[in-house]
Amino acid sequence: MSCLRFNKKDTRSERKKKDPLAPIRDVWDWFERKRKPGHVTFYNSTKNGVDGIKNATRLFVQEKVEAVTHGELHKHPGRCMFGRISRLQNSETRTSIFKWEECPFGFHKECFFRIGRHLVRRSNIPTMSHYLKETIALTLGTLGAKKVPSKRPSSCPPSGEELPSKTLKMSAAPAPATSTSELKSTGNEEWLFRRRVILDRFISDINNIQPNIHGTFT
Template identity: 30%
Template sequence: MSARISNNLRSAKAVAAALSDSEDERLSENSNDGSVFLVSNDEDSEIEKVKGEDVITEYEDDDEFDLETEPASKQRRLNKGADRQSCRGSRSSGNPNFSTNTKNDDMDVETPVEAFRVLFDDAILDKIIIHTNEEIERVMCLLISKEHQCQSIHKKIDKEELCAYLGLCFYSAYFKENESCVKDMWDDVFGRGIYRATLSGKRFEFLNRVLRFDDKNTRSERRATDKLAPIREIWDIFIQNCTNNFEPANNCTIDEQHKPEIIMSYNCYKGATDTFGEKSHEFSTARRTARWPLRFFYNMLDQSAVNARVAYNLNADNPRLSRKKFLKKLAFGLVEPHLRRRLGIATIRASIKKIIRKLLEIDEHVPAVVSVIKENTRSKCHLCDSNAVGRTRMKCPNCLRRMCDDHRTAICVECSAAN
């Protein structure tokens, strides 16, 4: 604690020095009125207060410099919290100093997906697709070299499927299941149908492993001068998109990086930084991973969702959405094109197609199941060889031709609806 107090004291001295217009106003141990702090060289020693109050007047609201009794300190902390809340209240009540505007007047986004794609544009998605497919090729070559068979989960990714993957990440944030294991999320009984309808669990896990954001062949060379090399390309594009489309207000704090001359008013203006961090972590897409670039990417998704909602709500024609409702609409908007594509794939299970139809609000018409027709007389099956001697009484209910047991089958109602 003493070491922390000493560090804060040195910061306070620097602030006082920066704010002073003359050398006489600077904080020093040889002050004329004797109002000083004496700090011992021993880091475990306590700060000793000498007569006079002028020097510490500006810092009497700081808990680190409060040397009064415990009840008075508690009351002072409560008052400081009320002051901060007052600042936040003035911001929410429409204080123009905290307003946010868009630089581009034509950026009138009408859907959450459009707002998200302003920040995560095609330039970012294309780089992810290129480098992810490069990693998939390496995985497939490795499997072939070990004489393993490549499966459907190892296929390359396209933009539509990548957006669907991002949509599932946002759904996991919406349901607060980002830390749940994939097996539980895709469970037929306890899992959610939106996950199974969009991607298979194995495909989702595979994409988590192979998702890449840079050229792996040149990474070591770039990393020598840039520690952020594995994700630098898309990070710079993302930051550029944010700065090109949003205009900060006059009073802003950038992630608690403040200069000494504004440290005195920092507590009043830092609320937006705290709020942004709180919103980013309240509904987080971050999953447990040992790869820090992937964790960094999840953080970009969280930040983009917060900023995209701001852009969406700035359009007066759009209904104002809460954070949670916006996230839900964004997630569904990203997965919807892929759901419609899967609905047309013949090999998708009928139970999955049933979930997709329900999600897309498509009426499911289940035709009546017609039983086979049984005649009184026997006749030759029209599918059997001409030399066959077998006879049958059964007729196909569609073509009304004879069919034997070897050339007929029975299907369930769900499969009949799918066909």
């Protein structure tokens, strides 16, 4: 967890008291800088495994970012790897969903990378930005019950609210429709210091990136 600056156990408790949300801010600020429109990193599908990731090509696209037909991989300056979907082929307008076929805890995680209010209104699906704000509010105990995100459409893959309580405790990832009391019972801020960093409904761990990750989206 060196990328989160929480790798020293002897000072972890002290730093946690000063700013329990420091790991979230550190990674999210970097992610926001990398996802600006026009800058696209393509996974090199002609090579396998780590070689394909190391030889990713970074391009500038004048069109909208959702017009790209490949999955993206963004590498954090530490041990984290961010996967991203840019665009569906044939200019299709349905929501792009990136799915992890294999996860450390045995369940799927999905993340919506097309951040914008129009997506929430059109598809009734809260975006990653929405979940980040909600996660921080839940951790600080400032989120009211009325602000819990609406139920996902039936066409979406299974999400966190359907996971067993034991699994949620292992990952400590706040799921959609998770109440404040449920969040506290799963360890509250403990999840910030685990080796596998969890942002919203997204697990990022460079050791668990699959070679064929660019082919796992629907």
